[in-house]
Amino acid sequence: MRIGNLLNRVAGAAVLAFVLLVTSTGLAIWWNARQDARPASDAIVVLGSAQYNGVPSSIFEARLEHAIALYEEGVAPVIVTVGGRAEGDEFTEAEAGREYLANGGVSRDALLAVEEGVDTLESMRVVATAFGEHGWTSAVVVTDPWHAMRAERMAEDQGIDAESSPTRQGPAVQTRGTQFRYILRETAAYLLYRATGESVAGAPGIG
Template sequence: MKRLFMLLFWIGFLYVAYIGYSIWTFEGEERLESTDAAIVLGAAAYHDKPSPVLRERVNHAVKLYEKGDVDHIIFTGGKGDGAPFAESEVARDYAVDMGIPKQNTFVDMTSKITEGNIINAKLIGQEQGFEDYTLVSDPLHMKRSMAIANQINLDVEASPTKTSAYQSLETRVPFFLREWGFYFLYKGSIVIPDNWKPDDWVPVNR
């Protein structure tokens, strides 16, 4: 019995360690052909300015657009508590100031967490007739984000930002530990009604 317990313990330990390693080293694969839209996952905005994290995600999506790798950009993220603007609005305005045509951008105004970001982006894409996507976020955020996107059957490729604001160990480690924990909380937790729409999304388990 003791040997069985130790075997199960080490199997569990190695699985948890493997997930942590895969989050830390996740890079994704570059799609060789362009996609209909980049989905920029939300991050904090400071009034009408993007935070350093959000700014670098937008910069990466802008580069994809300018290279012809994506035809449109979907910005996600609603308003934080007391915030005058949604994260997606701030991100979109920043991209437009960089020369992205406003008519080729879309905003999700209601989501508060990653699951909501991706679900609402899917609805926007369905309304526009988009078929495939490029997902943009920080490298440490990618494994869980791709798992969510795959669960809701998005045809999507990961494109982690090369200029993440999480560069030092002091910033990377806390974000990594957060993602490590959230990955296990998330796993298999999304249930989407057939007739869902953005206003129906209510965060759970967060």
């Protein structure tokens, strides 16, 4: 066999393997987005998103409302909000989330704001530290459907026994076109994380 033909076959196999990897990852994200795990856990962790002068964005609000439903269902006795402050912001995402939940009827004794984290990976790292301080080991992670698989994986990699219960409301699930864009973005972000162990900045809740 000529070297040229061998190289072409190797290149073709590599391209095929890459396509299969991307496709299978996208399908896994799509499948995971349709799951809803609600085991009894130590805490419900709500990943932050944009807030405006202390008022959660529509994406963030949908997550918080879902967390309230899980809390009222008795999934966990504590809700943890996580997320730092963007440049120029007066409030952190975690703080805005905590106040929304408190105003929504959740006891402040059942709320913990972890006011750090600029992306999903950093958020999971600081949440894991908080879990260690409180002796917690298990969590139900609340985020958008397409973000759930990567968020759950990052939590597990930080030593948290994590399941995900994504919200079914909000802009991230409004149209099929939006869903497709989120799946493509999450596929790239998930593969980057698995390859490098690092996160990537993106749209709110995607980094």
